[in-house]
Amino acid sequence: GLRAVGGGVGAGGVGNTSAQAAFASQIGAAGYVGTPQFLLALLERGREDGIPATLRRALVSGAPLPLDLRRLLEEGHGVSVFQAYGTADAGAIGYECDAKDGWHVAPGIVVEVLDPGTREPCKPGEPGEVVVTIANPVYPLVRFGTGDLSTFRPDGCDCGRTSPRLAGFLGRTGEGVKVRGMFVHPRQLAEALKGAPGVRRYQGSVTEKDHRDVLVVAIEARGDRQPDLDELAARLRETTRLRVDVRTVEPATIPEDAPPIVDLRERSPG
Numbered sequence: 001g002l003r004a005v006g007g008g009v010g011a012g013g014v015g016n017t018s019a020q021a022a023f024a025s026q027i028g029a030a031g032y033v034g035t036p037q038f039l040l041a042l043l044e045r046g047r048e049d050g051i052p053a054t055l056r057r058a059l060v061s062g063a064p065l066p067l068d069l070r071r072l073l074e075e076g077h078g079v080s081v082f083q084a085y086g087t088a089d090a091g092a093i094g095y096e097c098d099a100k101d102g103w104h105v106a107p108g109i110v111v112e113v114l115d116p117g118t119r120e121p122c123k124p125g126e127p128g129e130v131v132v133t134i135a136n137p138v139y140p141l142v143r144f145g146t147g148d149l150s151t152f153r154p155d156g157c158d159c160g161r162t163s164p165r166l167a168g169f170l171g172r173t174g175e176g177v178k179v180r181g182m183f184v185h186p187r188q189l190a191e192a193l194k195g196a197p198g199v200r201r202y203q204g205s206v207t208e209k210d211h212r213d214v215l216v217v218a219i220e221a222r223g224d225r226q227p228d229l230d231e232l233a234a235r236l237r238e239t240t241r242l243r244v245d246v247r248t249v250e251p252a253t254i255p256e257d258a259p260p261i262v263d264l265r266e267r268s269p270g
């Protein structure tokens with residue numbers, strides 16, 4: 001692919017970071033393709049070894065790209081990072097454009113976002129499992145479940161491309177629970193509550209009352225600052241699309257390693 005657009009390719013792999021950083025610099029490599037973690041290792045080693053930095057752009061995949069890592073690469077090392085999304089089976093599924101705001105679906109691939117429970121398509125904005133269909137005669141995939149959660153962006157992209165766009169990686173399917181028919185993932189709680197004023201720890205729990213699922217989020221307050229529960233409930237409603245019962249609990253009630261959501265509903269046998 002890179003040679004097709006006129007690039008020269010120096011193949012490398014994880015390990016012997018110093019030599020690879022030196023080699024990339026000597027040949028004046030401007031681009032990198034690989035995991036973001038190894039890119040950071042290369043850049044940091046190069047800096048330690050006093051090697052002139054030449055990398056300017058990177059296409060990263062194969063591992064999550066947390067926001068702080070992206071900032072470090074872009075602002076700390078001056079490398080413009082583009083994310084590609086794919087799996088070993090499906091190959092490339094989506095890619096970032098210059099807007100860097102979600103993954104455009106790659107050409108020649110049908111991507112659906114399905115409710116992990118009902119297998120019905122989710123509406124744009126609702127998270128579900130990324131399921132792909134590829135009409136490759138050699139290695140066809142029909143509704144192949146990636147196990148990754150994402151959602152289609154309901155809005156258009158600034159770049160002008162009209163292809164559907166996934167809103168990035170929202171977690172793995174196994175980590176969520178279904179509440180009143182809606183899939184709730186730890187990331188949705190984190191999005192609403194991480195760094196919210198007055199919130200030290202939180203934990204969601206799903207119970208059942210009168211045959212109705214109830215999602216309660218317990219909040220441990222930070223120090224003497226009381227969180228605004230109405231505000232938090234509104235934020236949670238925004239991210240989960242559910243009415244959430246928010247309560248404060250005594251300090252040190254929620255263990256540090258507590259799971260972000262627990263399912264306390266009684267299951268009928270079988």
Ligand SMILES: [Zn+2]
Pocket residue numbers: 097098099104157158159160161
């Ligand atoms: Zn775009």
